[in-house]
Amino acid sequence: MRISLLLLFLLSMRPAKAGTPEMLQTAQEAYAKGEYAQALAAYDSLDQHATSASLLFNIGNCHMKLGELPKAILYYERAIRLQPGADDIQSNLDFARSKVVDRVNELPALTLGSVWDRMRGGKDVDQWARRSLWAMLITVLLASLAVAISRSAIRRALIPLAAIFLLITVVSVFLAGYRVAEVTDRSQAVIMAPKVDVRGEPRDGSTTVFVLHEGTKVSVLSEQNGWSEIKLSSGSVGWTAPGSLEII
Amino acid sequence: MKRTYTALLFLLALLVSGLRAQEITFTAAVDRTSVATGDPIKLTLTLTNAPMNSGITPPDMGGLVVVQGPYDQSSFSNVNGRMSSSVARVYVLQATQPGTFTIGAATARIGQGTIKTEPIRITVAKAENSGPSSSMLDQGQKRDANLFCTISLSKSKAYVGEQVVATYTLYSRYSSIESSEYDMPKLDGFWAEEIDLGEPGFNSTATVNGIGYRVAVLKKQVLFPQRSGVLRLAPMTLNFRVNRSFFNNGQAVRITSNSAELTVMDLPPKPADHIGAVGDLKMEVVVANNTVKANEAIDITVKFSGRANLKLVDAPKLAFPSDFETYDPKINDRISVNAGGMSGSREFQYLVIPRHEGDYTIPPLTYSYFDPAKGRYEQLTSEALQFTILQGDGDPAVVQRPSRTDVKVLDQDIRYIRTGDLGLAPKDDHLFGSWAYIAGMGAPVLAFIGFIGWNNKRRRLLGDTQAMRRRGADRVAKQRLKEAASALKADDRTGFYTALGRSLEGYFADRFNLGVAQVNAQTINEKLGHLEGGELAKQYAGLIADCEMARFAPFENKPRQQCYEEASSLIHRIEDQP
Numbered sequence: 067m068r069i070s071l072l073l074l075f076l077l078s079m080r081p082a083k084a085g086t087p088e089m090l091q092t093a094q095e096a097y098a099k100g101e102y103a104q105a106l107a108a109y110d111s112l113d114q115h116a117t118s119a120s121l122l123f124n125i126g127n128c129h130m131k132l133g134e135l136p137k138a139i140l141y142y143e144r145a146i147r148l149q150p151g152a153d154d155i156q157s158n159l160d161f162a163r164s165k166v167v168d169r170v171n172e173l174p175a176l177t178l179g180s181v182w183d184r185m186r187g188g189k190d191v192d193q194w195a196r197r198s199l200w201a202m203l204i205t206v207l208l209a210s211l212a213v214a215i216s217r218s219a220i221r222r223a224l225i226p227l228a229a230i231f232l233l234i235t236v237v238s239v240f241l242a243g244y245r246v247a248e249v250t251d252r253s254q255a256v257i258m259a260p261k262v263d264v265r266g267e268p269r270d271g272s273t274t275v276f277v278l279h280e281g282t283k284v285s286v287l288s289e290q291n292g293w294s295e296i297k298l299s300s301g302s303v304g305w306t307a308p309g310s311l312e313i314i
Numbered sequence: 315m316k317r318t319y320t321a322l323l324f325l326l327a328l329l330v331s332g333l334r335a336q337e338i339t340f341t342a343a344v345d346r347t348s349v350a351t352g353d354p355i356k357l358t359l360t361l362t363n364a365p366m367n368s369g370i371t372p373p374d375m376g377g378l379v380v381v382q383g384p385y386d387q388s389s390f391s392n393v394n395g396r397m398s399s400s401v402a403r404v405y406v407l408q409a410t411q412p413g414t415f416t417i418g419a420a421t422a423r424i425g426q427g428t429i430k431t432e433p434i435r436i437t438v439a440k441a442e443n444s445g446p447s448s449s450m451l452d453q454g455q456k457r458d459a460n461l462f463c464t465i466s467l468s469k470s471k472a473y474v475g476e477q478v479v480a481t482y483t484l485y486s487r488y489s490s491i492e493s494s495e496y497d498m499p500k501l502d503g504f505w506a507e508e509i510d511l512g513e514p515g516f517n518s519t520a521t522v523n524g525i526g527y528r529v530a531v532l533k534k535q536v537l538f539p540q541r542s543g544v545l546r547l548a549p550m551t552l553n554f555r556v557n558r559s560f561f562n563n564g565q566a567v568r569i570t571s572n573s574a575e576l577t578v579m580d581l582p583p584k585p586a587d588h589i590g591a592v593g594d595l596k597m598e599v600v601v602a603n604n605t606v607k608a609n610e611a612i613d614i615t616v617k618f619s620g621r622a623n624l625k626l627v628d629a630p631k632l633a634f635p636s637d638f639e640t641y642d643p644k645i646n647d648r649i650s651v652n653a654g655g656m657s658g659s660r661e662f663q664y665l666v667i668p669r670h671e672g673d674y675t676i677p678p679l680t681y682s683y684f685d686p687a688k689g690r691y692e693q694l695t696s697e698a699l700q701f702t703i704l705q706g707d708g709d710p711a712v713v714q715r716p717s718r719t720d721v722k723v724l725d726q727d728i729r730y731i732r733t734g735d736l737g738l739a740p741k742d743d744h745l746f747g748s749w750a751y752i753a754g755m756g757a758p759v760l761a762f763i764g765f766i767g768w769n770n771k772r773r774r775l776l777g778d779t780q781a782m783r784r785r786g787a788d789r790v791a792k793q794r795l796k797e798a799a800s801a802l803k804a805d806d807r808t809g810f811y812t813a814l815g816r817s818l819e820g821y822f823a824d825r826f827n828l829g830v831a832q833v834n835a836q837t838i839n840e841k842l843g844h845l846e847g848g849e850l851a852k853q854y855a856g857l858i859a860d861c862e863m864a865r866f867a868p869f870e871n872k873p874r875q876q877c878y879e880e881a882s883s884l885i886h887r888i889e890d891q892p
Contacts, residue, residue: 117738
C-alpha cells in the first residue's frame with residue numbers, strides 16, 4: 067500500500083521542460099500586443115514537446131486572429147477533446163464554426179449537457195485514472211477494516227461503505243478508459259483546403275460527389291494511397307485527395 | 315375729366331419712384347474665381363443709376379491679360395414704375411501662369427466724388443496639357459486639310475477615379491463656317507464633368523505643317539474613369555456648312571475626329587479607411603466646441619480640399635465611442651471644374667451628441683486617399699480629439715433618465731487566451747493503461763489478499779477453543795497454585811498443604827460463585843458430580859481432605875509433588891469443561 071501511495075505521488079509530479087515558463091511568458095506578451103504570429107510560433111514550439119487543453123486553445127486563438135479558420139477549428143477541436151465542457155473553448159469553437167461555409171448537421175452529442183461534459187472530462191485526461199486509484203485504495207482499506215474488526219456494529223457499517231467505493235472504483239476505471247479512448251481517437255478530421263472536391267473514387271478525375279469547404283468536420287473511415295474516405299454526419303461518403311484534411 | 319386726373323396721378327407716381335431710384339452702385343464681378351491657365355475669365359463692372367457723364371477707370375488686372383474687350387452695355391429698365399439705368403463694362407481676361415491673382419479696385423467718378431469696387435481674388439491652377447499631339451494633327455489634316463477636329467486627352471494612362479481632361483478642338487481654314495449637327499461621343503465607363511469655357515469661338519490660331527488654321531475649342535471635359543481596362547472614346551462627328559454667303563448656299567462638310575483611348579489601371583487593394591478619393595487631398599478637422607454639457611450638440615467639420623474627384627468623396631466614418639450619437643453629415647461643396655481638373659473642397663459637417671458626461675479622448679481620425687502621382691494610398695491624420703462632457707441640465711429629481719437597455723453587443727470576438735500555468739503534459743502519455751496504473755490498481759488488491767490470508771491464520775488460531783481453554787486453564791492453575799508451588803520449593807510442609815487446600819477451595823468457590831465456607835464434599839458433588847462419572851468430584855473432595863489431614867498429621871499419604879500435580883490436573887479438568 068505504501069508503494070502505491072508513492073506511485074501516486076510520483077505520478078502527480080510532472081516533469082517541466084526547461085525554459086517553458088519563459089516561452090509561455092513571451093507568447094502571452096506577444097498575443098497581448100497583437101503580434102499573433104510571434105505568439106503562435108512560441109506556442110507551437112511548446113506544442114512540440116508537451117500539450118494541454120489550454121495550450122491548444124491558445125494556439126487556436128492565434129490561428130483565429132491570423133484568419134486561418136480551418137487551423138483554428140482544428141486546434142479548438144483538439145482542445146475541447148482534452149477538456150470537454152470548457153466554456154471558453156466551446157464558445158470560441160462555436161464562433162469559428164459559425165464562419166464555416168458548409169452547414170453540415172452536427173449530430174447531437176451523446177451527452178447530458180456541459181455539466182456532464184465537465185464532470186466526464188475532469189481537469190485532465192488522467193483525472194479519472196487517478197480517481198480510480200484512490201477509490202481502489204479506499205475500497206481495500208475499508209474492506210480490510212471490516213475483516214479485521216470483530217465488533218459486529220462497526221462491521222455492518224463498513225461493508226456497504228466498501229461496496230460503494232468499489233462501485234466508484236469500477237465507474238472511475240470505466241470513465242478513465244473511455245477518456246483515453248476518446249482522446250486517442252483518430253477518426254475525426256477537419257477540412258484544411260479552401261475548397262475540396264469529394265470524389266466517388268480515390269483517384270483524380272473521378273466523379274465529384276459533393277464539395278466541402280475549409281473548416282468542416284468529417285469522420286475518416288479509411289485511407290488508401292493518401293486518399294481519405296470520409297463521411298459526413300449527414301451520411302454522405304466520398305474520397306478526398308491527399309493533404310486536404312487534417313486529423314483532429 | 316376723370317381720365318386726365320388719373321394720368322396726372324400716374325405721372326406723379328413715376329416722378330416719385332424715379333426720385334427714389336437714385337441709389338448709385340458700382341460693382342465688379344467675375345464669372346468664376348477658380349480657373350486654369352488659358353481659361354477665359356469674364357470681368358463685368360456694373361455701374362447703376364449713375365449720371366451719363368460718369369467715367370469708369372479700369373482696375374489693375376494684377377497680372378491677368380485682357381484678351382477681349384472692353385465692351386460696354388447699357389440698359390434702362392422700368393419695373394413696376396421703378397426706373398433704373400445701368401452701364402456694364404465687360405473684359406475677358408486670361409491667366410498665363412498658375413498662382414493667385416488679385417483684380418484691383420475699379421474706380422468710377424460720379425460728379426465730384428468717386429466710388430470703388432471690391433478687389434477680387436482669382437486662383438489659377440495649372441491647366442492639364444490636353445491639346446492634341448502633332449501626330450493627331452497630321453492625321454486630322456490628312457482626312458481634310460481644310461477642316462478637321464481632334465479629341466485629345468491629358469493622359470494616356472490613369473488610375474480608376476483619376477481625373478483626365480478631354481479636349482475637343484476644331485481646326486478650320488474656312489472663313490465662314492456654320493455648324494448644324496454635333497454628334498459627341500458617348501462616354502462609356504466615365505463619369506464626366508463639363509468645363510465652362512465661356513463663349514466658344516475661334517479664339518486662337520495654329521499652324522500645322524505650314525498651313526495656318528483658326529482654332530476653336532468646342533468642348534472640354536474632366537473625365538473620371540470608373541472601371542479598369544482600355545476605355546475608348548468613339549470619334550465625334552460634326553456637320554458643317556461652309557462658305558455660305560448671301561448668294562451662295564454654301565457647301566455641307568461632314569468631318570469625323572480621331573478616337574481616343576485611355577488605359578485605366580485598377581487601384582491597389584483599398585485600406586479600410588479609404589474614402590473613395592483619387593488625387594491630392596488635405597484634411598482639416600474643426601471642432602466647434604470641446605466642452606459641452608451632456609445631450610448638447612458638438613459640431614465637427616471634416617474638410618477635404620485639394621485636387622481630386624471631390625464629388626465622389628464618401629462621408630468619412632467617425633469612429634466615436636457608442637455613447638456619442640452621430641448623425642449623418644451635412645455636405646458643403648465648394649468645387650470648381652476647370653481645365654486644371656476638379657478642385658476645391660468638400661466639407662462634412664457632423665452633429666455629434668454626447669449622452670454621458672466624462673472626459674473623452676477620441677483617437678485621431680484617419681482617412682486615406684489614392685495619390686496617382688505616387689501610385690499609392692496616402693493617409694490623412696487629424697489630431698486626437700479631446701472632449702469634456704459636463705453633466706447635463708435639469709433637476710436630477712425630474713431628469714429623464716435614459717431607459718435601461720440591454721448591453722449592446724457591438725461585435726463578436728473570440729474569448730481571450732488562457733494565461734498562467736497551462737498544465738502542460740507529455741503528449742499521449744496517459745496514466746490509464748500504463749504500468750504504473752496497473753501496479754497502482756494491483757498493489758491494493760494483492761495487499762488485501764495478503765491481509766486476508768494473515769487474518770485467516772490468526773482467526774484459525776483464535777478459533778481453536780480446546781487449545782485456548784487449555785492455555786487458559788494452565789494460566790488459572792498456575793496462578794492458583796502459585797503459593798503452593800513456592801511452599802513446595804521452600805520445602806514447607808504445613809505451608810504447602812495449607813496453601814494447596816486454600817487454593818482448591820478458593821478456586822472452586824470462584825468457579826461456581828460460592829462462598830469459601832460453602833465448599834464441602836456435598837457442594838462439590840453437586841457441582842462436579844456429573845463430570846467423569848463422579849470421579850472428578852470424588853478426587854477433588856478427597857484431595858481437599860488429604861490436604862486438611864496432612865496439615866495436622868505427622869505423615870503424608872503421597873509425596874507433595876504428586877499432590878501438587880493432582881491439584882493442577884483437577885483444575886485443568888474443570889477448566890476444560892465448557
